[in-house]
Amino acid sequence: MEPLILLEELTKNYDGKVLALDRVSLQVYPGEWVAVMGASGSGKSTLLNMIAALDRPTSGSVWVNGEDVLSLSEEERARFRREKVGLIFQHFYLIPYLTALENVMLAQYFHSMADREEAAQAVHEVGLEQRMSHYPSELSGGEQQRVCIARALINQPKILLADEPTGNLDAENEEIVIAIFRRLHRAGLTLLFVTHDPQIGTQADRIVELEHGRILPTFPAKALRSI
DSSP states (O other): OOOSEEEEEEEEEETTTEEEEEEEEEEEOTTOEEEEEOSTTSSHHHHHHHHTTSSOOSEEEEEETTEEGGGOOHHHHHHHHHHHEEEEOSSOOOOTTSOHHHHHHHHHHHHSOOOHHHHHHHHHHTTOTTTTTSOGGGSOHHHHHHHHHHHHHTTOOSEEEEESTTTTOOHHHHHHHHHHHHHHHHTTOEEEEEOSOHHHHTTSSEEEEEETTEEOOOEEHHHHHTO
């Protein structure tokens, strides 16, 4: 099976002083759920930004779904993000004057054309059918994050990338969000998310741990679950 994400000798150096990534190579296969873990400043978010074409490495290569991401123009990179990846962040980045439904429809608009019924179905699938007319300020943190998940999935991406998706949530909402990820994983979506929480990391198929910008030996998440 060909990897869906292929990183080769990826290095990111900021201002010639801070080495965020140091010759990182990684393969992620279709349908796999990978947790990227490590201490603050270890390079986790930088790695995710490279895969999402939000940043460019100093050297190395990034291939996603057979596409050389680094060869893309700025316009092509925006198209790549719209069509190939769904992005979820720790901070929700919802438009405050749009309802939950309209925030999801906005992602459709940038892809092609907004479809209210399709967006409503996406909101329903994350359990917010009773809250779709509410504004972000009227939603809890967990509800806002579920809107973000619906927004990330509305264009049917091949890969879901999440940066600390439960970092701002209480235990109850954290479990709701992780249950959604489990369901998406069972449906065959490829998931790659950054987390500092070992309990969250063990939900994945595999844990990739970064330390000072380098990948440590990787292991199946079930190895941690058995401890």
